[in-house]
Structures are given as C-alpha cells and as structure tokens.
Amino acid sequence: MKPTHMVFDIGGVLVHWDPVAAFAEACGGREAAMGFMERVGFRDKNARADAGESFADLADEIEDTRDREIFAQYLDAYPLTVQRKIKGSWTLLDAMKENGTPVHAITNWSAETWPRGLTAQPRLGKVFDTLIVSGEERMAKPDPAIFALFCNRAGVAPEACFFVDDSIKNVEAARSMGMQAAQFISPKVLRLDLIDRGLL
Structure with missing residues (x-):
C-alpha cells in the first residue's frame, strides 16, 4: 500500500x-x-x-x-x-503541501520548551495538519501509544502513513504500529524515499 x-x-x-x-x-x-x-x-x-x-x-x-x-x-x-533549519527537508515538506499531501508531525519536545522554540521557528506551529507534542501528551517516542494517539487524532490508519525520524528506535516503534517508516539520513535520501513511495 x-x-x-x-x-x-x-x-x-x-x-x-x-x-x-x-x-x-x-x-x-x-x-x-x-x-x-x-x-x-x-x-x-x-x-x-x-x-x-x-x-x-x-x-x-x-x-x-x-x-x-x-x-x-x-x-x-x-x-x-533551534536556530537552524534543515533547509532541504523544508523544501520536500513544501513540495508535498503543494501537491495536497497531508503533512503531520510527532515530536519529542517538552511542553515548556515548545512555545519558546516557536519564537525561533514560528512556522512549526502552523504548517502541520496534525501535530503531537510529546510533553503536552505526557508520553514520548518510542512509546507505541504516541503513534496510536496520532492516528486517532488525525483519523488515519497507520498503514496510510510514512513516518521519518532521525532515531532508529522511533522508526522501529512506528513500524511496530503498522506505519511505513524510515530513518532520516539527509534530505537527499529522504527525497528518494518519498519518490519511491509516491509522495513526490
């Protein structure tokens, strides 16, 4: 699929x-x-x-x-x-948004530091269709429960999702919940993954 x-x-x-x-x-x-x-x-x-x-x-x-x-x-x-963007990843995100692909995020981020992070990177608070901030939910990756919470909140089946994370433990947890997932290596590698999966 x-x-x-x-x-x-x-x-x-x-x-x-x-x-x-x-x-x-x-x-x-x-x-x-x-x-x-x-x-x-x-x-x-x-x-x-x-x-x-x-x-x-x-x-x-x-x-x-x-x-x-x-x-x-x-x-x-x-x-x-959090001053520096990974620009190539944002280019890919914007391309998917332009194509009409729903774009979400699940982040391990403290509820206290999240609003402070937004002062440096305000777009993070606006760009996602569904956003799960671990500190606000009092659970964090790689706990499978946070992936279940995301799917419930987004109203999407795990199999319909492609998840990317720099932590292999989080990638494996997402796969255990039925998501397609890959470890982030670089924007160049991610671009190839997205093309392979029909998201670009």
Whole structure:
C-alpha cells in the first residue's frame, strides 16, 4: 500500500537541535558546556521533560548550587538551541503541501520548551495538519501509544502513513504500529524515499 500521509519528526529532521548553545555562555564555552551537561545528566533529564516532567522539578535533583542555577537557565536560553533549519527537508515538506499531501508531525519536545522554540521557528506551529507534542501528551517516542494517539487524532490508519525520524528506535516503534517508516539520513535520501513511495 502506498502511503498517503506524511509524518515528520522535527528535531534532527526539520530543525537542528543544539542544546549546548543554551549553556555555552554560562559555562564559558561549548566544551565546558558539554562537560556540564554530562555532569548533570542532561540527556536523561531532557528525555523526562519530553515525556511531561517539569524542568523546575528536574533542576531540584541537581545538588550543586551553581549547576542547578545554570540548568535553570535552559528555558530562557532555549531559542538558541533551534536556530537552524534543515533547509532541504523544508523544501520536500513544501513540495508535498503543494501537491495536497497531508503533512503531520510527532515530536519529542517538552511542553515548556515548545512555545519558546516557536519564537525561533514560528512556522512549526502552523504548517502541520496534525501535530503531537510529546510533553503536552505526557508520553514520548518510542512509546507505541504516541503513534496510536496520532492516528486517532488525525483519523488515519497507520498503514496510510510514512513516518521519518532521525532515531532508529522511533522508526522501529512506528513500524511496530503498522506505519511505513524510515530513518532520516539527509534530505537527499529522504527525497528518494518519498519518490519511491509516491509522495513526490
């Protein structure tokens, strides 16, 4: 079955996400910021925020006072992390929109950082027919439930969807729910996938 609906991940597919940029000034440079992020377990904390936890609660877990203060600045600095579009992906998205293909998104993104991200990339809040923001739903990829939620909200069968994500775990979860899916490698590779599936 050829898919008739396109479903994007956002971070790493449509926009570059650079969390180091949020901490570089406070830490005195990117290398020091990366050390800080490792020290406080940023990746794990961010994943928990994507699934609905608050950054204030996550900051409270950090024992060192200065580290806690730096972490607490993340929300205000967040727009710095999503400054750069992946332009080739947007070209493909726009081509599908022009062809009348429904274009959706399922993103792992905190409910607190999402509106701040929109200040840097406002089009993300307007372009999708159906948008699932994990933090708002208190569930995140690769939980199969978020794909079921999307299909229910969009009113579309999983088999009718082609999903692209930079995480292979998320791709495999989408496939387990019946979606056609591929890992994002580059806009050039995605273009070939879309042509192969009749979406371009």
